[in-house]
Amino acid sequence: MKFPVEESASIEGVRLNHGRSLAHPLQSSYALARRLIVANPTASMAACFAFLKKSSSSEAVDSIEPYLWRNAPTDSVRQCVFCAQRLFHPSVYGLPALTLCPVHHSPFSSHCPGCGHAWERRLTRRTPQCEICGSTPWAERGTIQLKQRLYRQLKWFNDWLVNCQSNRKAHTYPELFDIYRQLRPRSNVESPRFTQPELCHPFYAAFESQKRNGVANQRLSQLHVITHSQSLCC
Amino acid sequence: MTVEATSTDLSSHPLLEPKGVHFKTPAFDNLVEVLTEWLWGGATGGFVFGAPRIGKSWAARSLTDHLRQRDGCSVPVFYMSIVDRDNKSIAEVSRRACIDQQLPINVRANADRLSEQFLTHVCDVQTRAGLRTAVLIVDEFDHLTPRQFNAFAEMFNRLDQLHRTMMTVFIGNKAEALKLLGAMEGNEYERIRGRFFKRFHEYYGIRNRGELMALMQQYDTLRYPENGPTYCAAFLPEAVNAGWRLAGLSKDLWRLYAEIANACELESWGLEYVVGTLNVLVTDLLPRYGWHDVDEELLREAVLLTHVADDFVKALPVEAKK
Numbered sequence: 001m002k003f004p005v006e007e008s009a010s011i012e013g014v015r016l017n018h019g020r021s022l023a024h025p026l027q028s029s030y031a032l033a034r035r036l037i038v039a040n041p042t043a044s045m046a047a048c049f050a051f052l053k054k055s056s057s058s059e060a061v062d063s064i065e066p067y068l069w070r071n072a073p074t075d076s077v078r079q080c081v082f083c084a085q086r087l088f089h090p091s092v093y094g095l096p097a098l099t100l101c102p103v104h105h106s107p108f109s110s111h112c113p114g115c116g117h118a119w120e121r122r123l124t125r126r127t128p129q130c131e132i133c134g135s136t137p138w139a140e141r142g143t144i145q146l147k148q149r150l151y152r153q154l155k156w157f158n159d160w161l162v163n164c165q166s167n168r169k170a171h172t173y174p175e176l177f178d179i180y181r182q183l184r185p186r187s188n189v190e191s192p193r194f195t196q197p198e199l200c201h202p203f204y205a206a207f208e209s210q211k212r213n214g215v216a217n218q219r220l221s222q223l224h225v226i227t228h229s230q231s232l233c234c
Numbered sequence: 235m236t237v238e239a240t241s242t243d244l245s246s247h248p249l250l251e252p253k254g255v256h257f258k259t260p261a262f263d264n265l266v267e268v269l270t271e272w273l274w275g276g277a278t279g280g281f282v283f284g285a286p287r288i289g290k291s292w293a294a295r296s297l298t299d300h301l302r303q304r305d306g307c308s309v310p311v312f313y314m315s316i317v318d319r320d321n322k323s324i325a326e327v328s329r330r331a332c333i334d335q336q337l338p339i340n341v342r343a344n345a346d347r348l349s350e351q352f353l354t355h356v357c358d359v360q361t362r363a364g365l366r367t368a369v370l371i372v373d374e375f376d377h378l379t380p381r382q383f384n385a386f387a388e389m390f391n392r393l394d395q396l397h398r399t400m401m402t403v404f405i406g407n408k409a410e411a412l413k414l415l416g417a418m419e420g421n422e423y424e425r426i427r428g429r430f431f432k433r434f435h436e437y438y439g440i441r442n443r444g445e446l447m448a449l450m451q452q453y454d455t456l457r458y459p460e461n462g463p464t465y466c467a468a469f470l471p472e473a474v475n476a477g478w479r480l481a482g483l484s485k486d487l488w489r490l491y492a493e494i495a496n497a498c499e500l501e502s503w504g505l506e507y508v509v510g511t512l513n514v515l516v517t518d519l520l521p522r523y524g525w526h527d528v529d530e531e532l533l534r535e536a537v538l539l540t541h542v543a544d545d546f547v548k549a550l551p552v553e554a555k556k
Contacts, residue, residue: 014338016337041350042339138396
């Protein structure tokens with residue numbers, strides 16, 4: 001899901017809550033939108049979205065999200081049920097490379113098991129009320145924060161992916177396809193084309209890790225990211 | 235400088251705007267001290283009462299940035315004013331809280347949703363301030379019914395669930411407030427009394443010459459604009475250059491007010507009337523009639539111009555008798 005984020009302001013003479021007390025250090029734009037809706041139970045959905053568009057620059061979403069926008073095959077949200085109850089959804093949950101929730105070790109789903117609707121439906125309708133994908137019960141709002149260690153791990157993964165994406169543009173080393181073309185420049189036969197996996201490919205993280213001699217494999221495995229044990233070097 | 239030029243420059247002066255200046259008074263400093271003591275003592279609430287038109291609401295609205303924790307952090311202050319409505323429901327309290335904080339309200343929203351909206355706002359501000367406490371000022375609380383106090387108890391409980399607190403301070407007119415509190419003597423209100431009415435403070439206007447002088451000295455020291463002339467110098471430049479100070483009139487002015495107050499049984503000089511008197515003196519009477527030898531009648535006129543001694547409602551039966 002793509003939601004532009006700008007400076008905060010009051011909407012039509014009323015001030016909407018940011019829901020800062022419900023915020024997590026990492027958040028996707030889906031999480032931000034849901035948080036604003038939960039924090040403003042008396043505001044209309046239209047007002048919430050108008051507020052979202054004018055929301056402050058301090059409400060930045062994860063740095064990997066813009067890369068996901070370019071590569072995501074679908075707008076559907078992947079979410080962990082237990083994270084949903086804590087209003088937690090980092091952008092990296094949208095990566096197919098992630099097999100299980102790194103926090104709760106539970107599988108991701110595209111639909112809420114409570115109400116059966118897609119996770120993103122909550123961004124358009126408040127009803128039917130659901131304690132998993134809808135508004136978090138008041139009494140549980142004091143305990144929605146996760147352990148700092150988990151935030152640090154996910155932040156590292158987020159930054160590692162951003163780093164991989166940035167380096168990808170800057171690379172100068174030849175790919176197999178370049179070598180093949182050098183060997184047979186005038187051949188019209190179909191070349192055994194090799195392309196790197198994109199961000200939304202299940203083996204993207206494994207490939208990027210192996211490019212760096214697999215040094216990140218252990219940390220990635222702990223986060224339930226698909227890795228590959230064999231080196232890319234021949 | 236020509237007269238025209240002067241009048242143009244002064245047109246935006248804060249003394250010429252209604253309630254354009256927030257003067258500090260001993261009563262306000264005392265209120266800040268008392269509320270700080272309550273806050274540091276972990277009080278859940280209390281009430282402040284006083285005569286009408288003495289500046290309670292002004293003081294309540296000025297409390298922002300004045301209440302601090304022991305470490306110097308400014309405690310967020312939320313102000314709401316209760317209004318008299320036909321519908322005296324519990325939801326009405328949360329609705330009023332949302333309205334006064336400019337939060338959205340929905341016709342279909344129930345008490346839970348409205349209170350959630352307001353309390354989320356409180357949590358947001360607390361989070362931004364890096365604190366887990368806040369102060370809610372409920373002005374004109376004498377318009378509440380005893381049952382409506384449950385709304386504040388619920389707000390306190392809901393914040394307590396999130397390990398946050400909010401001290402609720404009720405402010406109201408003495409006569410009506412004491413009447414309401416008198417109606418809450420029963421055991422069924424013990425919970426409310428224990429939570430909010432263990433602590434109280436009486437607010438006054440100007441009560442003695444020293445307090446009046448402190449207020450008048452602010453006219454001699456405050457400047458507009460920041461590097462411009464003092465308030466007095468703006469309207470009486472020659473007088474101030476000659477060493478004249480408004481505070482020098484405090485003795486005569488207090489004596490005249492005391493005479494009026496004794497005759498009309500006034501307990502203290504309400505801030506609205508004092509500031510009105512001083513404003514009319516500085517901006518109008520003294521520049522017009524001179525500042526060299528200020529006549530007592532001029533000062534008396536300045537006091538009476540604010541209608542401090544008038545009560546037409548009380549005067550009506552007298553007229554009827556005639």
